[in-house]
Amino acid sequence: MNKLPVINCISNIVSANDCANILLAAGFSPIMADEPKEAEDIAEAADALVINLGTPSDRKYDAANAAGHAYNRLGKPVVIDPVGVAVSSYRREKLAELLMNVHPDVIRCNLNEAKAMIGLNPENASSYKTDPECGVTEDTGITAVTSDCGIDSREDEITGHEEAAAAAKALAKKLECIVLISGAVDVISDGTRCMTVSGGSDRLKQITGSGCMLSALTGGFAARASLEGRDLFTSVCEVSGFFKQAAEKAEAMSSESRSGGLGELHIRLIDAVSI
Numbered sequence: 001m002n003k004l005p006v007i008n009c010i011s012n013i014v015s016a017n018d019c020a021n022i023l024l025a026a027g028f029s030p031i032m033a034d035e036p037k038e039a040e041d042i043a044e045a046a047d048a049l050v051i052n053l054g055t056p057s058d059r060k061y062d063a064a065n066a067a068g069h070a071y072n073r074l075g076k077p078v079v080i081d082p083v084g085v086a087v088s089s090y091r092r093e094k095l096a097e098l099l100m101n102v103h104p105d106v107i108r109c110n111l112n113e114a115k116a117m118i119g120l121n122p123e124n125a126s127s128y129k130t131d132p133e134c135g136v137t138e139d140t141g142i143t144a145v146t147s148d149c150g151i152d153s154r155e156d157e158i159t160g161h162e163e164a165a166a167a168a169k170a171l172a173k174k175l176e177c178i179v180l181i182s183g184a185v186d187v188i189s190d191g192t193r194c195m196t197v198s199g200g201s202d203r204l205k206q207i208t209g210s211g212c213m214l215s216a217l218t219g220g221f222a223a224r225a226s227l228e229g230r231d232l233f234t235s236v237c238e239v240s241g242f243f244k245q246a247a248e249k250a251e252a253m254s255s256e257s258r259s260g261g262l263g264e265l266h267i268r269l270i271d272a273v274s275i
Contacts, residue, residue, distance in 0.1 A: 004029040005223035008046040009216055010063055012054030012083065015209030018270075019052070019216035025274035026242075028220040034059075036066040043070035047077075048223035050216050051102075053095065054083035061094045068102030077222035077232070080104040081215035086116035096120050099175065106222055106236055107171065108180045108215040114167040118174060161185040165194050178236050182214055186240040190233045197237065200244035201251040207266050214243050217273075246272040 006029045011019050016032055023030040033042045036059075043049070049071040051064045071078050080098075085091045095117070107117070161183075168179040168189035181187045186197040204210045218239050225235035249272035254265040 003227075005048065005220060005227060006031060006046040007048050007050060007216065007219045007223055008033050008042050008067065009050045009052065009219070010034045010060065010067060011050075011052045011212065011216075014054060015052070015212035018209045018213055019050075021270055022213045022273055023216050023220055025270050026217055026220055028223070030216070033067075034063045036063045039063065039066035040070050043067060043074055043076065046071075047227060048079065048219045049076065050079045050081065050219035051098075051104075052081045052083060052212055052215060053085070053091065054081075054212065056091055056094065058094075061098060064098055065101050068098065068104075072103055075226075077105045077219065077226050078102060079106045079108060079215055079219045079222060081108050081212060082113050082117060083212070084113070085109075085120075086112045092116065092120060104175060104177045105232060106178045106180060106218055107175065108182065108211075108218050110211065111164050111167060111181055111183060114164070114171050114179065114181050118167060118170050161187055161196050165189065165196070169194055178233055180214075180218060180236050180240060182211060182240070186244070188233070188237050188240060193233060195237050197240040197244060199241075199248055201247040201265075203251060203262070203265055204247050204269075206262050207269070210247075210269070213269075214239070217243060242273075249275070 004027060007023055008031045009016070009019050011032055020030040020032055031042060031046055049067055051068060068078055082095055085095050109117070164181045164183060164185070164187040168181045168187045169191055172179040172189045172191035176191070178188065178190045184202070188195045188197070218236060221235045221239040222232060225232050246269060250265055250268040253268040253271065254260050
């Protein structure tokens, strides 16, 4: 394929530059467009949309709604990264409104965010009440999270990937999409199939925006799958493995340098994706 897939990222102010650079390194063409008035035009030009809900604002949600609606209408992939949805009622309420208007093809999140979304009810988005129609029962091993939890998920390191698998499957069924829960072991589910991907680097948690970069790459892989008529679930599994391999390469290259610090690891992650 000669054409580089164009990925539109409604990113956040923390990781926009990293998301653009990692897409370029992986062979995609990023557009960081977040103006609601040009959403239709950008949707016509791009091949996939990645909505990152970090650093939220009313304007960002306006852009997300306008863009998401346009990509849904055109049948182009939409990836949503619900950054910090467990942190505030504002984020839960706005995400619930967004999901009433925009259908995601992929949700890329951590375990805490997935559990918060399972309990998200559009009519009562500030609560964690479990929607009985989503298929979550007491024996799934999924426990509700409280609003004092942080944005970064650490629970998968304690409970193992079984809980993440149950959450991924339940959320995928609820939203009728593919869910990628990233962590020490990534879990991918479409509500029926479920895959786990291990590997990567534990040090990646110390780099701000690494999850955002994975979401951006997920948009790239989803766009390529759509353009080539390939299975989206398989492509999401592939991006998980690709990113974990890149993290391993980055850690190895960083360890070989003189410093081996986090700044070096950050740079080497971009390098690893490009080779």
